[in-house]
Amino acid sequence: MTDQPISNEVALRIALAARALPDVSVPELIGALQTNLDDNISEESLSTLTVTQLKRSFGNIYAVDEGEWEGEDANNQDIAAFKAAIRILWGEQEECEHPLPIEPYQEGDMPNSIRVAVASNTAEQLDGHFGSCHRYLIYQLSADDLKLIDVRSALEADLSDNKNQFRVNLIKDCPVLYVVSIGGPAAAQVIQANIYPMKIETGGEIRPILADLQTAIANSPPPWLAKILGIAADKRVKNYHA
DSSP: OOOSOOOHHHHHHHHHHHHHSTTOOHHHHHHHHHHHHTTOOSHHHHTTOOHHHHHHHTTSOOOSSTTOOOSTTOOHHHHHHHHHHHHHHHTHHHHHHSOOOOOOOOTTSSTTOEEEEEEESSTTEEOOBTTTOSEEEEEEEOSSOEEEEEEEEOGGGGGSSSHHHHHHHHTTTOSEEEESBOOHHHHHHHHHTTOEEEEOTTOEEHHHHHHHHHHHHHSOOOHHHHHHTTOOGGGTTTTOOO
């Protein structure tokens, strides 16, 4: 048992998560968390927990390869319960109570706009690693307009045989991707899908970051952005100033 006190927020998440899991008590859940998190149970460590780790702790499945689910009780209802528990442990319940300002959008509503995916764990923040972020914020962006049009959960990537490809497929309609970090193999898959990764290690609120992209679109888009915007090849470098 860890000597480190558990914060009230963490205790609440654990209690609610245990309620979401069939036949799992609070002490049993704490034991599973201690095993997976090396006795360091905090809001930060809970955010790293995956469905596979939690489900494996209770012996409901075993994984031959990472992401491969087996066992006669690995049914959709069972998996759904563990996914709900993970969301609670991540702290997403509060996010659901304060939904993000998604705006209606139909194709063609914003001429000369592009779609941008943002790896995020919290509110409208750029704070996610490509391979582990909880979700992707999807923005439609032009030189003078910006709309958050979707939030796509990446939770089910943990159940996929190829996690990186699952994530790529999730954002394949977005030619630009913002991340705090991304590994080499994952970056290769992203680029092969014609998605341009923008790594900003400092992260931060995403709207000011996207405002810089809007300025680039309006003034002098670099060649890679000009290509995405559909500017002819012979004009991409002409108006670009480094």
